[in-house]
Amino acid sequence: MEKITPRLPSGMRDFLPEELLRRQFVIERVARVFEAFGYEPLQTPVLELEETLLGKYGADAEKLIFHAQHPNGKEKLALRYDLTVPLARAFALHESKLSLPFRRYQIAPVWRAERPQRGRYREFYQCDVDCIGVEGMEADAEVISVAVMALQRLGFSDFAVKLNNRKLLTGIGLYVGLEGPPLADLYRSIDKLDKIGVDGVREELLKSGIAAEPVDRIMALVGSGAELECGYAAARARLAHFRQILSDVPLALEGLAELERVFNYLEASQVPEAMIAFDPSMVRGLGYYTGPIFEAVLLSADPEERVGSLAGGGRYDDLIGLFRKTSLPTVGVSLGIERLIVLMEKRGMYPEPLQRTVVQVLVSVFNEALRPAALRLASQLRLAGLSVEVFAGSAKLGKQLAYADKRGIPLVALLGEDELAAGVVKFKRLRDQHETVCPSAESAQQAQALLCIPQN
RNA sequence: GUGGCCGUGGUGGAGUGGUACCACGUCUGGUUGUGGCCCAGAAGGUCGAGGGUUCGAAACCCUCCGGUCACCCCA
Known part of the structure; x- marks a missing residue:
């Protein structure tokens, strides 16, 4: 038989024992933190029915779903694209056996048919922590606390969690007379603030067809502090400032009030204030967020360590409704476990006794x-x-x-x-x-x- | 999906027209029950694939495949 040169599918990896031991160390350590907050492990199949996944991520993302068909299969199957939609499906399916609030974590691979890039693969691990069934902001503060503690337990200390609220962003749109689809452009442009700067965002907004006057008003709000200001006092001061300017926009005020509560709970939970900031320019890509959103970023000057966010999440109160008559309030956070592993590798953050082999x-x-x-x-x-x-x-x-x-x-x-x-x-x-x-x-x-x- | 760069023994690299080299790794030896160092030797390459230019190609040209980076998007 002719020999085949060994190759991997594009964007997929083997993990040799030495590396896998380090990955398992990271996974086990964060799982212990999740359990310390009462989150239970959940496992779902890597394959889902197509109908479960389709129509959930948007047209662009949907093209990246891997389809997995058995030659004579009667079911249309696809590899899971994330852990959030399967969570919603699983929860709705097993509701009768679960109680609310339902807290779960899942650390498992997902598949996306993207063009592979540095630190981005077609098969990669997601590490999700979600809480279903709590309307109040205590759940938002809780998952943020979980993320902060997980990062700390891995040995990270130079990071900050940026908080914002989708309601506030939408409110800013209303404040300048924007509604509906143009909001998506608004989000996307604002999100680039730290990348392309105040002037870059202004330019993009103008290009997307928003008039000069509203753009100025947006920039006055969002661009006011491109520098990240950490701490509870700074966050509250900034919230108050926004409250004043947006006093005629009820939705914005609601978002600000929610954030205020989140900050209060975080402070009571002893989340260090150097690790917390209100950032009205932080957006997050996913469309399904409905309330507070947050993102942990590394505060590192080293350009080699600019790997994007360490963790991110938010409230998405409509998601469960995809599989259920009425939706349930849900908030979750996802640790960028692959990025964390890359950083820990680079920084040599693994404890000394960690062995290269299981053999003693x-x-x-x-x-x-x-x-x-x-x-x-x-x-x-x-x-x-x-x-x-x-x-x-x-x-x-x-x-x-x-x-x-x-x-x-x-x-x-x-x-x-x-x-x-x-x-x-x-x-x-x-x-x-x-x-x-x-x-x-x-x-x-x-x-x-x-x-x-x-x-x- | 668009564009740039790259593809040489297991790994990382040198080699820009005359048929391949270095380091690390691997194997053997330096005799009797002790590793990491050192010394001596050995194995291992259709130079990503196919086609073209040339007396002659790893090198020049074309196509494809793969990798990588940037953009888009995202973890």
């Missing part, structure tokens, strides 16, 4: 006659909870040590004729060449001590 002990085999003794030792160590590899094949001891070193296995058990005769095991810790001999009955304890694993 390599049991060397001096010769075939001694293999049974090696196997016995290995099973004894495994019963104590250790991950143990017995050297396969035959090689000189030097080779076996070199192998352990290359693999990153921290400890080697040496069990030769002398040790066997004396009823002992010798351990060698590669990191510092430290060698100890102990009675074979105590070998598991000894290994754990050498690996610095606390006893029970």
Whole structure:
């Protein structure tokens, strides 16, 4: 048979053990934070019925959905595009078995047929935390707190969460006499503020057909502080300023009041004020947001670290209504887990004890006659909870040590004729060449001590 | 979807018209039960694919494929 050159589908990746161990470390750590706030794990199939996904993301996005058809399949299937629509579907389907508020997290791959780019893949992990069924702003503040703590637990401290409200943005549109479709252009242009600057946004708005006078009024509001000002006092002062200017626009006032409440809850939840800011120019792409929106950005001067937002989310009170007679208030946040991993990689943020392999002990085999003794030792160590590899094949001891070193296995058990005769095991810790001999009955304890694993 | 750049042994690179080189990695050895260093040696390449120009192409031209970056969009 002809050999096929091994290739990956475009935009997809293999994760080799060493990298996967680091990814799993990140995923497990954030999952623990989610659970600390009472969020439950949820898993849904990677395939959904087409009808579940179609019509939910807009025409442009819909073209990026992967379709997955079985040759004789009767069902039309597609790979999930995100975790939010499947959540809505799953919740509506299993409502009777769930209670409100329903808090869940899901860390799983999604698929998009986009052109791959740096840090952007066709198969990538999303990490979503959502709370269904709470109308009040305590839910918004809660998911923001979750995101902040997750980022902190991973070791990030130089970031800030920017908050805004879709109602406020729409209100600003009303304030200048815009409504309906032109609002989308307005959002898109404002969103580019930090990228193209005040003048750039002004230019785009004028180009999109908005008259000069309204554009000036928009810029006076949104462009007033292109600099990010963190802290609760600054946020409240700015909210008050907006309240004054937009006093005739009820929708804007509603949005401002919501934000005020979110800030109050965040402060009470001890979210550090250096990590919080009101940013009226922050938009977020997705159309389905209906209330507060938020985005965590890295405060780094390093252009190499400009990877977009670390996390983002908002309230989307209409989404569940897609699968249900009446909708339910819902708010969620998504950690940009792929970006976080890239950053942690770049910054070397993984804790030192994080190993390159799951193997903790390599049991060397001096010769075939001694293999049974090696196997016995290995099973004894495994019963104590250790991950143990017995050297396969035959090689000189030097080779076996070199192998352990290359693999990153921290400890080697040496069990030769002398040790066997004396009823002992010798351990060698590669990191510092430290060698100890102990009675074979105590070998598991000894290994754990050498690996610095606390006893029970 | 549009445009720029790139594609050389497992990996990263040098080589701009005369038939391929470096580093790392891999393997073997430096004899008896101890790795990371050092030394000696070895294996490994249809120079992304196909076509064209030329006496001769990894190099020049065309097409395709793949990668990458920017735009669009987005995590």
